[in-house]
């Protein structure tokens with residue numbers, strides 16, 4: 001589709017429950033991902049229309065042709081690569097185990113035996129939990145968004161959750177959440193910007209070129225610092 005300015009408009013799916021990457025502030029969508037895709041669009045001469053949705057809905061919406069681009073602090077995984085072509089990685093993340101800040105008996109995933117663990121649908125954290133749940137012996141409860149998952153642990157319904165390190169660190173610091181990170185990151189996931197596999201090489205080229213230009217100009221670092229520098 002195109003506008004009066006004749007620029008292509010790409011629909012970008014985002015998960016607005018995911019600060020510092022995507023969230024709502026003063027009625028506007030902001031965050032690292034939002035600023036990055038807008039800066040890439042500016043650099044490459046296209047426009048973006050942001051579509052907020054549950055994270056689990058983003059790849060299906062891409063497959064259904066309702067989106068041109070998928071963001072959402074989305075980790076590049078081999079599984080997703082079956083249906084998504086990813087940009088060059090733009091952020092190092094990785095999944096962490098999180099418990100209440102008063103918890104003293106969970107020191108690793110093995111200690112989750114017999115406990116209830118909160119996960120977010122469609123995420124790498126949920127897949128990781130699923131892959132070890134029966135071996136370790138814990139029960140999982142699934143949520144559509146990160147804040148609901150955090151609350152389940154804050155309320156003591158679940159003893160632990162899995163979330164990406166940069167997201168949980170930001171939430172703990174900014175919202176003073178009574179949660180803490182246990183141990184080291186469990187993987188070294190990186191975030192990428194996705195398009196439908198095999199169909200959108202042109203958009204992907206623009207995204208990669210824009211990303212590289214932003215890195216060279218320093219704007220990429222400015223956007224990160226704007227959210228992450230203390």
Ligand code: GLN
Nearest residue numbers: 055072073074075123124
């Ligand atoms: N990075 C994680 C994933 O890709 C979580 C993303 C999210 O919850 N928005 O699965």
